[in-house]
Amino acid sequence: xxxxxxxxxxxxxxxxxxxxxxxxxxxxxxxxxxxxxxxxxxxxxxxxxxxxxxxxxxxxxxxxxxxxxxxxxxxxxxxxxxxxxxxxxxxxxxxxxxxxxxxxxxxxxxxxxxxxxxxxxxxxxxxxxxxxxxxxxxxxxxxxxxxxxxxxxxxxxxxxxxxxxxxxxxxxxxxxxxxxxxxxxxxxxxxxxxxxxxxxxxxxxxxxxxxxxxxxxxxxxxxxxxxxxxxxxxxxxxxxxxxxxxxxxxxxxxxxxxxxxxxxxxxxxxxxxxxxxxxxxxxxxxxxxxxxxxxxxxxxxxxxxxxxxxxxxxxxxxxxxxxxxxxxxxxxxxxxxxxxxxxxxxxxxxxxxxxxxxxxxxxxxxxxxxxxxxxxxxxxxxxxxxxxxxxxxxxxxxxxxxxxxxxxxxxxxxxxxxxxxxxxxxxxxxxxxxxxxxxxxxxxxxxxxxxxxxxxx
Numbered sequence: 001x002x003x004x005x006x007x008x009x010x011x012x013x014x015x016x017x018x019x020x021x022x023x024x025x026x027x028x029x030x031x032x033x034x035x036x037x038x039x040x041x042x043x044x045x046x047x048x049x050x051x052x053x054x055x056x057x058x059x060x061x062x063x064x065x066x067x068x069x070x071x072x073x074x075x076x077x078x079x080x081x082x083x084x085x086x087x088x089x090x091x092x093x094x095x096x097x098x099x100x101x102x103x104x105x106x107x108x109x110x111x112x113x114x115x116x117x118x119x120x121x122x123x124x125x126x127x128x129x130x131x132x133x134x135x136x137x138x139x140x141x142x143x144x145x146x147x148x149x150x151x152x153x154x155x156x157x158x159x160x161x162x163x164x165x166x167x168x169x170x171x172x173x174x175x176x177x178x179x180x181x182x183x184x185x186x187x188x189x190x191x192x193x194x195x196x197x198x199x200x201x202x203x204x205x206x207x208x209x210x211x212x213x214x215x216x217x218x219x220x221x222x223x224x225x226x227x228x229x230x231x232x233x234x235x236x237x238x239x240x241x242x243x244x245x246x247x248x249x250x251x252x253x254x255x256x257x258x259x260x261x262x263x264x265x266x267x268x269x270x271x272x273x274x275x276x277x278x279x280x281x282x283x284x285x286x287x288x289x290x291x292x293x294x295x296x297x298x299x300x301x302x303x304x305x306x307x308x309x310x311x312x313x314x315x316x317x318x319x320x321x322x323x324x325x326x327x328x329x330x331x332x333x334x335x336x337x338x339x340x341x342x343x344x345x346x347x348x349x350x351x352x353x354x355x356x357x358x359x360x361x362x363x364x365x366x367x368x369x370x371x372x373x374x375x376x377x378x379x380x381x382x383x384x385x386x387x388x389x390x391x392x393x394x395x396x397x398x399x400x401x402x403x404x405x406x407x408x409x410x411x412x413x414x415x416x417x418x419x420x421x422x423x424x425x426x427x428x429x430x431x432x433x434x435x436x437x438x439x440x441x442x443x444x445x446x447x448x449x450x451x452x453x454x455x456x457x
Contacts, residue, residue, distance in 0.1 A: 052175070103443065357369065387430040389410065410432065
């Protein structure tokens with residue numbers, strides 16, 4: 001029997017081993033989801049909403065235990081695990097409040113005996129290959145609206161957050177979602193590949209660009225609904241009229257929160273030359289207050305990296321930056337002891353010849369580059385194959401809007417960063433992916449419009 005080992009990234013210790021799926025079990029589960037889908041779609045929306053409401057109550061009831069499970073298997077500091085779960089409650093509330101309107105049939109023409117309507121029908125069987133960095137957020141961005149709109153879901157959590165994925169499944173089943181309507185899959189890449197081979201109606205993936213490209217190639221000839229939420233190299237520009245200390249404190253958190261393992265983490269910072277030195281000093285001072293330690297400790301801010309291979313990538317970026325003239329102001333090394341630790345790292349005097357400013361870091365590493373003005377900043381912000389988020393710090397609203405209008409990104413921020421709202425679509429351009437979640441559009445993405453032409457005789 002194939003098994004999946006679950007290790008604690010903060011200590012390197014084995015947590016458990018789980019029975020894993022194989023190609024045969026994935027096929028059987030896909031067949032079960034297909035058979036169950038028409039019945040689930042026929043269940044009144046009010047009943048489906050009641051299941052999700054009970055699921056929400058289960059999260060509230062078990063929040064501390066669920067947070068501890070997530071922290072042990074991902075290395076996320078416990079405060080941030082609780083933040084994720086508490087933040088999820090508002091997203092669930094949004095989906096529950098908006099699904100009736102988003103999924104309702106629309107009459108778009110009614111005249112002379114001819115009526116035209118649009119019906120939003122479920123996609124059918126939705127496959128969700130989810131991420132480990134925010135397993136509740138990322139998973140439920142797909143799971144909740146997919147179930148509410150009448151789809152069945154085949155859910156493969158990341159192998160680095162499988163215990164959390166199984167907790168999601170348990171709470172959904174306890175809330176009344178039938179076993180064959182929401183089906184978790186356990187395993188790594190081979191299980192994901194087996195899932196792609198099934199006759200699914202939609203594939204929703206969150207992860208790296210490299211894996212997303214492989215998925216697109218694997219399913220591209222089948223013309224199913226494909227959504228890929230991939231990486232980012234998210235820039236922020238601090239203008240000369242910004243408060244350097246306030247901007248530095250905000251952006252240090254935006255760069256280092258969740259140990260820098262967020263799709264929308266600030267990954268490169270451009271600062272106007274007039275305030276550059278004051279900003280850098282305040283930024284380094286802020287980062288030095290971030291405590292590195294046991295993720296289960298309440299005062300820990302920087303936890304362990306979830307994936308051990310990321311340590312080598314960060315070391316390579318640090319070595320490349322130093323070799324090309326960057327100035328290291330903090331960190332720059334692996335942490336001592338067992339587990340996947342990397343010091344919060346800050347570089348100044350960086351440029352776009354360095355991997356640090358071009359390739360996704362996904363860790364507590366940041367480069368700060370001095371710029372001479374707005375035009376240079378915008379050009380550098382757009383000098384990337386990614387386009388997930390971008391931000392500007394300035395007290396001047398008109399200036400911020402003019403700058404952000406020129407930046408190629410799915411989400412833009414004025415005087416804030418690293419923020420996601422359920423009311424706004426979450427999407428990217430370029431190598432940051434295709435499709436969207438969240439907002440009313442993120443509910444409708446789990447449906448297809450069916451056109452009705454109705455003539456009264």
